[in-house]
Amino acid sequence: MRLLLPLLLLAIGVYGLDNGLGRTPPMGWMSWTAFYCEIDCQKHPTGCINEQLYKDMADELVAGGYDKLGYKSVHIDDCWSEMVRDANGILVANKTRFPSGMKALAKYMHDRGLKFGIYEDYGTKTCGGYPGSYQHERTDAQTFAAWDVDYLKLDGCNIDQALMPIGYPLFEKELNDTGRPIMYSCSWPAYLIDHPELVDYNLIGKYCNTWRNFDDINSSWKSIVSIISYYDKMQDKHIPTHGPGKWHDPDMLVIGNKGITVDMSISQMTVWCIWSAPLIMSNDLRIIGDEFKAILQNQEAIRINQDPLGIMGRLVLNSTDIGTYVKQISPSKGDKKSYAFALLNRNEKRGYQNVEIQLSTLGLTDPSGYFVHDIWAHVDLGLLRPGDSISVNTAPAGSSFFRADVASLHRPMGRRPYKLDNSNVVYEFEKSQAQYERPDLSDYLKTNRVPF
Numbered sequence: 370m371r372l373l374l375p376l377l378l379l380a381i382g383v384y385g386l387d388n389g390l391g392r393t394p395p396m397g398w399m400s401w402t403a404f405y406c407e408i409d410c411q412k413h414p415t416g417c418i419n420e421q422l423y424k425d426m427a428d429e430l431v432a433g434g435y436d437k438l439g440y441k442s443v444h445i446d447d448c449w450s451e452m453v454r455d456a457n458g459i460l461v462a463n464k465t466r467f468p469s470g471m472k473a474l475a476k477y478m479h480d481r482g483l484k485f486g487i488y489e490d491y492g493t494k495t496c497g498g499y500p501g502s503y504q505h506e507r508t509d510a511q512t513f514a515a516w517d518v519d520y521l522k523l524d525g526c527n528i529d530q531a532l533m534p535i536g537y538p539l540f541e542k543e544l545n546d547t548g549r550p551i552m553y554s555c556s557w558p559a560y561l562i563d564h565p566e567l568v569d570y571n572l573i574g575k576y577c578n579t580w581r582n583f584d585d586i587n588s589s590w591k592s593i594v595s596i597i598s599y600y601d602k603m604q605d606k607h608i609p610t611h612g613p614g615k616w617h618d619p620d621m622l623v624i625g626n627k628g629i630t631v632d633m634s635i636s637q638m639t640v641w642c643i644w645s646a647p648l649i650m651s652n653d654l655r656i657i658g659d660e661f662k663a664i665l666q667n668q669e670a671i672r673i674n675q676d677p678l679g680i681m682g683r684l685v686l687n688s689t690d691i692g693t694y695v696k697q698i699s700p701s702k703g704d705k706k707s708y709a710f711a712l713l714n715r716n717e718k719r720g721y722q723n724v725e726i727q728l729s730t731l732g733l734t735d736p737s738g739y740f741v742h743d744i745w746a747h748v749d750l751g752l753l754r755p756g757d758s759i760s761v762n763t764a765p766a767g768s769s770f771f772r773a774d775v776a777s778l779h780r781p782m783g784r785r786p787y788k789l790d791n792s793n794v795v796y797e798f799e800k801s802q803a804q805y806e807r808p809d810l811s812d813y814l815k816t817n818r819v820p821f
C-alpha cells in the first residue's frame with residue numbers, strides 16, 4: 370500500500386477537484402443531529418429515517434421560504450440502506466422505510482427545485498453498521514449517479530486511516546467518471562484528529578468540495594463552543610485552505626433544537642457565517658419556532674456567509690469570555706476592503722458584556738471610513754471612521770454581528786453618490802434611498818439588542 374500511494378496520487382493528482390460545485394458554501398438540511406439513526410417507525414412515526422421525513426423537510430424548505438434564501442439541499446444521513454447489497458452488489462434502500470426508492474426521492478426534491486444528498490462511508494461498514502463502500506467504490510458512485518444524487522457525504526468509520534489518502538481521492542475519481550456533477554463531502558480529516566501532521570488541507574481540497582474535521586456537533590452550548598475553540602486554535606491552518614469549492618465544515622446548525630436558546634442560535638449563525646461555513650440545518654422544520662426561523666433566515670447574515678470571496682474570518686481579539694472575529698467581504702478592491710465583524714460571548718452565565726471597540730483595532734483602517742450595519746438589531750450606524758468606537762453589548766452565549774462596507778467603494782444602486790459633510794452623513798440605501806442621520810454613537814448599543 371505504501372508503495373502504491375505516491376503512484377496513485379500521481380495518476381489522479383494531475384487535476385484537482387474541478388467539478389465547478391460549491392462555489393459558495395452549501396446550504397440545506399440534514400437528518401443526523403435531529404433524528405440520528407432512529408429506525409423505529411412504529412414508535413416514532415414522524416421522527417424516523419424514512420422517505421416521509423425527507424419529503425416533509427423538503428416541503429418545509431419550500432413552504433417556509435428557506436429555499437429562496439439558499440437552503441436548497443435535503444441530505445440523507447446514515448441508516449438508510451438495507452443491511453446487505455443485492456445480488457449484483459448494488460446498495461438497496463430499506464424497502465420498508467423507503468418503499469419508493471432513492472431515485473423517486475431524488476425526483477421529489479428536483480421537482481421542487483431542491484437538491485438531493487446521500488450518505489455513505491468509505492469503510493467496510495458505515496458508522497451505524499450498514500454496508501460501506503470499501504471495494505465497491507465504482508459501483509456505488511455509479512449507483513448514486515443513476516439515482517440522480519447531487520451531493521455525497523462520505524464518512525470514515527471502519528477503515529484503516531492509512532487508506533484514507535487513497536480511498537477519498539479514488540472515490541472522487543469514481544464520482545467524476547460518472548459524468549454527473551456530485552458535490553463531495555469528505556470526513557477524511559475528522560478521522561485524523563489525533564494526527565494533525567497527516568492532515569494536508571491543500572491535498573484534501575483537491576479532491577473534496579467540503580470536509581468535516583472535528584467532533585460531531587450536538588444540541589448543546591458545550592458542543593458549539595468546543596467546535597469554535599478548535600477552529601480558533603487551528604485558524605492559521607484553516608483560513609488559507611478555505612474558499613470557493615473547498616470548505617471546512619464545522620458541522621450542522623442545531624438552531625431550533627431543544628437545549629439551544631435564541632442567543633446560542635444567534636451565536637452559531639454568526640460564527641458559521643463569519644467562517645463561510647456550510648449552513649446545513651439539522652432540526653425539525655415542521656415545529657421550529659418563529660424566533661429560530663428568523664435567525665436562520667436573516668438575509669444579511671446569509672449574504673456574509675455566501676459572500677463570493679469565500680474568505681474564512683479570523684479571531685483577532687480574544688479575552689476570557691469574548692472572541693472578536695473579522696472577515697473580509699465584498700465589495701473589496703485592492704487595498705479597499707469591506708468587512709464583517711462579530712463579537713462572541715462564550716460565557717453563558719456571566720450576563721451581558723460591554724466592549725468598546727475602535728474600528729482601527731480590528732484592522733478597519735481605510736481613511737474613507739465604513740458604513741456599518743448591525744445585522745441582528747437591523748440598525749444602520751452610518752459612516753464610521755477608523756478612529757471611531759462603538760459600544761457593543763453582547764448577551765450571555767450571544768453574539769453581535771456587523772457588516773462594514775468601505776465607504777470609498779460604496780456604490781448605491783441609485784446614480785447619485787452619497788454626500789458627506791463633517792457632522793451628518795447622508796447615505797442612500799440601495800432601494801429605499803432613505804436618508805439617515807448619523808446616530809449618536811456614544812449611546813449606541815448600551816441596551817441595543819433588538820434581534821427581530
Ligand SMILES: *[C@@H]1O[C@H](CO)[C@@H](O)[C@H](O)[C@H]1NC(C)=O
Binds near residue numbers: 408409463
Ligand atoms: C428496514 O428497516 C426496518 C426498521 O424500520 C428494519 O426492521 C428492517 O430490518 C430493515 N430491513 C433491512 C432489510 O435491513
Ligand SMILES: *[C@@H]1O[C@H](CO)[C@@H](O)[C@H](O)[C@H]1NC(C)=O
Binds near residue numbers: 384551
Ligand atoms: C471531472 O474532472 C474534470 C477535470 O478536473 C472536470 O473538468 C469535470 O468538470 C469533472 N466532471 C465532473 C462530472 O465532476
Ligand SMILES: *[C@@H]1O[C@H](CO)[C@@H](O)[C@H](O)[C@H]1NC(C)=O
Binds near residue numbers: 587591592
Ligand atoms: C455533546 O458534545 C459535547 C462536546 O463535545 C460533549 O461533551 C457531550 O458529551 C455531548 N453530548 C452528548 C449528549 O453527546
Ligand SMILES: *[C@@H]1O[C@H](CO)[C@@H](O)[C@H](O)[C@H]1NC(C)=O
Binds near residue numbers: 602687688689690
Ligand atoms: C481565547 O481565550 C480563551 C479564554 O482565555 C482561551 O481558552 C482560548 O484558548 C483562547 N483562544 C485562542 C485561540 O487563543
